[in-house]
Amino acid sequence: MTTQNLTLLTDFYELTMMQGYFHSKEENTPVVFDIFFRSNPSGGGYSIAAGLEQVIEYIKNLNFSYEDVDYLRSLNLFDETFLQYLSGFHFSGSIYAIPEGTVIFPREPLLKVIAPVMEAQLVETALLNIINHQSLIATKASRVVYAADGDGVMEFGLRRAQGPDAGLYGARAAMIGGCIGTSNVLAGRMFDVPVKGTHAHSWIMSFPDEYTAFKTYAKLYPSACCLLVDTYDTLKSGVPNAIRVFREMREEGIELKNYGIRLDSGDLAYLSKKARKMLDAAGFSDAFISASNDLDEYLILDLKNQGAAITSWGVGTSMITSKDCPAFGGVYKLAAIQNADGEFVPKIKLSENTEKITNPGNKTVHRIYDKETGKLLADLICFVDEVFDESKDLLLFDPVETWKKTKLKGGTYTMRELLKPVFLNGNCVYQSPTVMEIAAYCRKEKETLWDEVTRLFNPHKVYIDLSKKLYDVKKELLDQMSIQE
Amino acid sequence: MTTQNLTLLTDFYELTMMQGYFHSKEENTPVVFDIFFRSNPSGGGYSIAAGLEQVIEYIKNLNFSYEDVDYLRSLNLFDETFLQYLSGFHFSGSIYAIPEGTVIFPREPLLKVIAPVMEAQLVETALLNIINHQSLIATKASRVVYAADGDGVMEFGLRRAQGPDAGLYGARAAMIGGCIGTSNVLAGRMFDVPVKGTHAHSWIMSFPDEYTAFKTYAKLYPSACCLLVDTYDTLKSGVPNAIRVFREMREEGIELKNYGIRLDSGDLAYLSKKARKMLDAAGFSDAFISASNDLDEYLILDLKNQGAAITSWGVGTSMITSKDCPAFGGVYKLAAIQNADGEFVPKIKLSENTEKITNPGNKTVHRIYDKETGKLLADLICFVDEVFDESKDLLLFDPVETWKKTKLKGGTYTMRELLKPVFLNGNCVYQSPTVMEIAAYCRKEKETLWDEVTRLFNPHKVYIDLSKKLYDVKKELLDQMSIQE
CATH class of the missing domain: 3.20.140.10 (nicotinate phosphoribosyltransferase)
Incomplete structure (x- = not known):
C-alpha cells in the first residue's frame, strides 16, 4: 500500500x-x-x-x-x-x-x-x-448498533459502497460506530480490526448438494462455522442439512466453536423462530442464528419487536451508504x-x-x-x-x-x-x-x-x-x- | 499518483x-x-x-x-x-x-x-x-442532464462524496453521464476532463466589500468570470455589484468572455428572473446565470417549469451520492x-x-x-x-x-x-x-x-x-x- x-x-x-x-x-x-x-x-x-x-x-x-x-x-x-x-x-x-x-x-x-x-x-x-x-x-453504524441492542453487528457493505475508499474508510467508520467486525479484508489489514465472513450461495451451488457443501465447510472451519441455509429451501433443506452436519461433527469428535447458521432471504422473523426451535430440539441450543439481507436500524428494531431469534446481524448497503441520508x-x-x-x-x-x-x-x-x-x-x-x-x-x-x-x-x-x-x-x-x-x-x-x-x-x-x-x-x-x- | x-x-x-x-x-x-x-x-x-x-x-x-x-x-x-x-x-x-x-x-x-x-x-x-x-x-448524472434539457451541468460534489474515491470516480462517472465539467481538479488531471469553478463566499468575505472582491476576481479571470452574488443580498448588493464590475471592465476595454453570475441560495426561480432583467437592462444580455444549492433532477425540472432564467447548473450532493438511491x-x-x-x-x-x-x-x-x-x-x-x-x-x-x-x-x-x-x-x-x-x-x-x-x-x-x-x-x-x- x-x-x-x-x-x-x-x-x-x-x-x-x-x-x-x-x-x-x-x-x-x-x-x-x-x-x-x-x-x-x-x-x-x-x-x-x-x-x-x-x-x-x-x-x-x-x-x-x-x-x-x-x-x-x-x-x-x-x-x-x-x-x-x-x-x-x-x-x-x-x-x-x-x-x-x-x-x-x-x-x-x-x-x-x-x-x-x-x-x-x-x-x-x-x-x-x-x-x-x-x-x-460512524453515525449510521451507531444507530444500527443501538437497534441491535447488544447483539453483534457486522459491516458487510463493500460491494455496494461508493467506490473502494467508501468501502475501506466506511468499514473503519463503522467499527468506530460500534460494529464488531467487517467483511472487508483490506480494512482489516489497514486498521487492525476483526474480519469475518463465511461463504456465499455460490459455494453451495458449486457442490453436488447442500449437505456436501456444508460438511466440507464445517470440516475446514470448525472454529468459525456459519452455514448459509437459504440457497434452496431454508426450513426443508438448509436447516436440516446444517443440523445433520453439526451432529456428524459432534459424533466425529470435532468440537464446533462459534457455530451457527445465516439467513439471507425470506421472512427473517418467522424463519429465525422456526430455525431456533429446530436447532434447540436437535440439541444445538448454543448454535447462533445470524441474519443479513438489506437490513438497517429500522428493520432490526422491527425484527426484535417481533421476537426474531437472531443474535448476530450482517448489515451491508444501508449502513455503508447511510442509505436514508x-x-x-x-x-x-x-x-x-x-x-x-x-x-x-x-x-x-x-x-x-x-x-x-x-x-x-x-x-x-x-x-x-x-x-x-x-x-x-x-x-x-x-x-x-x-x-x-x-x-x-x-x-x-x-x-x-x-x-x-x-x-x-x-x-x-x-x-x-x-x-x-x-x-x-x-x-x-x-x-x-x-x-x-x-x-x-x-x-x-x-x-x-x-x-x-x-x-x-x-x-x-x-x-x-x-x-x-x-x-x-x-x-x-x-x-x-x-x-x- | x-x-x-x-x-x-x-x-x-x-x-x-x-x-x-x-x-x-x-x-x-x-x-x-x-x-x-x-x-x-x-x-x-x-x-x-x-x-x-x-x-x-x-x-x-x-x-x-x-x-x-x-x-x-x-x-x-x-x-x-x-x-x-x-x-x-x-x-x-x-x-x-x-x-x-x-x-x-x-x-x-x-x-x-x-x-x-x-x-x-x-x-x-x-x-x-x-x-x-x-x-x-453515471445513471444519476444522466437523469440530471436530462432535466437540464441542453443546459450545461457541472459536477460539484467532491466535498460531500463518500470519501476520496467516491469524489474522483464519481466525477468520472458524472462526465460519462453527460456533465460538461467537474470542480474536482484531481479528476480533471487523471481523466483529462474539463475542470471548472469560480470562488466561494469566503472570497467575498475576505475583502473589505463585495465590489472589491468581484473586481479583483474579474481582473484576474476575465475569460472565465462567474461572480457569486448571494453573500450579502442577491438583488440589492450582489447583482448590482456584479453589473458595476462588468461595466467597468467593459469601459476599461477588457473583453469579458464566458461571464455571468452564480446564485447559491434563496428562491432560485424568483432571483434568476429578477437578475436576468437587471443584467439585460444594463446591457449584459450575454451574461449567464448559473445556479447551485442542493439541486437534483427534480428541482431542475421544477425550476425550468417555473421559467427560471438559469442556463448553467452546478450539482453537488444529490448527484455525487445519488441521494435518492x-x-x-x-x-x-x-x-x-x-x-x-x-x-x-x-x-x-x-x-x-x-x-x-x-x-x-x-x-x-x-x-x-x-x-x-x-x-x-x-x-x-x-x-x-x-x-x-x-x-x-x-x-x-x-x-x-x-x-x-x-x-x-x-x-x-x-x-x-x-x-x-x-x-x-x-x-x-x-x-x-x-x-x-x-x-x-x-x-x-x-x-x-x-x-x-x-x-x-x-x-x-x-x-x-x-x-x-x-x-x-x-x-x-x-x-x-x-x-x-
Whole structure:
C-alpha cells in the first residue's frame, strides 16, 4: 500500500482563489475556518466524529508534484510565479479538532483551521470530504448498533459502497460506530480490526448438494462455522442439512466453536423462530442464528419487536451508504481574519435562514456534564480566550432561538474542552489512537448521553449554546450588517 | 499518483471459500459468473454502464504482496500451502463486458467472468464495488442532464462524496453521464476532463466589500468570470455589484468572455428572473446565470417549469451520492460450472421472488434495433453459441412474465452483441476509450432510446427477453429443482 498524492483532490475554485490571494493581497493573511454541520443524519439526536486520522495523513502528504504543477500549467489560467509558489507548497498552519469517536452536535466547530488564507482555502474540499464521509458512516453504524441492542453487528457493505475508499474508510467508520467486525479484508489489514465472513450461495451451488457443501465447510472451519441455509429451501433443506452436519461433527469428535447458521432471504422473523426451535430440539441450543439481507436500524428494531431469534446481524448497503441520508452536511466557513495587530477579527455570514448564520471568531467548544450523574448537559461554544470557573454559575445562550437562556448552578457541573491541537504551525502534535481504541472511547462517549438523546425516533435535542461574550459579538455583527443594507 | 494494491479489497468469505476450493476439489474448476442488476436506480427507465477501466486496472494489478500474505497468516485460519498459492496468484481467466457508456437494463449480464472458481470468487467484491458505484453515478448524472434539457451541468460534489474515491470516480462517472465539467481538479488531471469553478463566499468575505472582491476576481479571470452574488443580498448588493464590475471592465476595454453570475441560495426561480432583467437592462444580455444549492433532477425540472432564467447548473450532493438511491444493486451470480468434458453446465439459483431467479448458462446479450428508426426495440439474452439471422423472424420470451412473448419480423430489425472480450485467458485485449470518448458514445446511446424510456417518471420498460433455447433450459432447471424438493 502506498499513499496516494491527494493534493489535487480539491475544488478548482480553491486554486483560482489561491492565485487571487497570491496576486491581490500584500500578505497571505492568517484566517480561521470552522467545520461544522447543521443537522444530525437520519433524524438522530447526535453524531459521531470520524476521519481525523485520514485528515492528518492528507495534511502531512500535501505537496504539488511536478506532474501536478504541469497539469495546472496546461490549463492556461495560472501564471509561473504562482505555479512556482505551489511547487514549494507545504501546510504551515494549525488545526484543532474534536477527537474521533466523540459524540458531536450540530453547529459546533468540530475542526478548526488557522492558517494563511491560501493554505486554509486549499485544504477545504478534502477535509470536508474525509470528515463528512467517515462521520456519516460512524453515525449510521451507531444507530444500527443501538437497534441491535447488544447483539453483534457486522459491516458487510463493500460491494455496494461508493467506490473502494467508501468501502475501506466506511468499514473503519463503522467499527468506530460500534460494529464488531467487517467483511472487508483490506480494512482489516489497514486498521487492525476483526474480519469475518463465511461463504456465499455460490459455494453451495458449486457442490453436488447442500449437505456436501456444508460438511466440507464445517470440516475446514470448525472454529468459525456459519452455514448459509437459504440457497434452496431454508426450513426443508438448509436447516436440516446444517443440523445433520453439526451432529456428524459432534459424533466425529470435532468440537464446533462459534457455530451457527445465516439467513439471507425470506421472512427473517418467522424463519429465525422456526430455525431456533429446530436447532434447540436437535440439541444445538448454543448454535447462533445470524441474519443479513438489506437490513438497517429500522428493520432490526422491527425484527426484535417481533421476537426474531437472531443474535448476530450482517448489515451491508444501508449502513455503508447511510442509505436514508447519504451525505453528512459538514461545511467549512470563514470565522475570522487576522488584522495588522495580529488579532483575529470575527467574521459572519448572513443568511435568510437563521440556522445558517455562522458563529464568528476564533472559537472552541466546552462540554458540560452533570457533576452527579456524569451525563452530558450541554455544549458551550465560546472564544478561545474565555476562562470559566466550574464553581460559578454559567449562563448559556441559544444561538438560534435567542430568547432561550439556560443557567447552570456553580458546583453542579464539570467542563472539558473538546477541540484538541492536531497541527501547530505545520507540525503534527497529535497521535491518533488505534481504531479499536477509538471504538472503545466512542462506547464510553455514548454512555454520557441520556436515553432520550440516543433513541432512533424524535430524540431529545442537546443544548449547543453560546457564551455570553460570543453571543454579544454575534449580535453586534448582525446589527452592523443589517444597517449596511 | 501510484496505483494502490487493492488485492485484499475483497470480502473475507471469498478467501475462506478459496481455501475451501483449494483443499476440497481435485480441480480449480472453471465457472461462469454474471454481474447484473435488478432495477434501475431512482425509478428510471435505463442505466449507464461505467467503471470498466478501473476493473481492468484492478485485474491487472491483482497480486498478494508479502505483507498481504503475512497479514492473512496472522489470522490463523489459512494454511501454508494455500498461502503459498496466494503468493503466486494471478488472474488467468476471461472477462467479457458491456462497454462503458452503454445504456443497460435490469437482468442482463453486464459483465461476465469465466475463470477457475478460486479466481472468479476472489474478484467478486471489488468488481461489484467498482461497477456498482460508477454505474450508479453515471445513471444519476444522466437523469440530471436530462432535466437540464441542453443546459450545461457541472459536477460539484467532491466535498460531500463518500470519501476520496467516491469524489474522483464519481466525477468520472458524472462526465460519462453527460456533465460538461467537474470542480474536482484531481479528476480533471487523471481523466483529462474539463475542470471548472469560480470562488466561494469566503472570497467575498475576505475583502473589505463585495465590489472589491468581484473586481479583483474579474481582473484576474476575465475569460472565465462567474461572480457569486448571494453573500450579502442577491438583488440589492450582489447583482448590482456584479453589473458595476462588468461595466467597468467593459469601459476599461477588457473583453469579458464566458461571464455571468452564480446564485447559491434563496428562491432560485424568483432571483434568476429578477437578475436576468437587471443584467439585460444594463446591457449584459450575454451574461449567464448559473445556479447551485442542493439541486437534483427534480428541482431542475421544477425550476425550468417555473421559467427560471438559469442556463448553467452546478450539482453537488444529490448527484455525487445519488441521494435518492445511493446504491446500484449489481450482484454477482454463478451461472455455469465446467464439467469433465469441458462443457459449461448451466446453474440456477432459486428464490421465492420470481424476479430474483437467475438466468443459467454461459450467456451473451444482443441488442435489437428497429431497422427503420434505429431505435432500441429489445435486448436478447441467449447462450454464447446461438446464431441469429436478421432476415428471419425472432421470438423473444419474457423471463419473469413467461406468458409474454414478442415476435419480431425478419428484415425489420438489426442486432449487435453487447458483451465484448476484455480479458482472454488472463491477457487484457481491450483498450479503454478516453472518458470524453465514452461520454460522446453515451450521448449517442441515449439517442437510440424512445422518449418514453428516458423520461424521469414512470418510464416505459424496455423488453429484456430470453432466447427460446435459454428459456427452455431455464424452465427445465426450474422443473428439476421443484421435483428435488
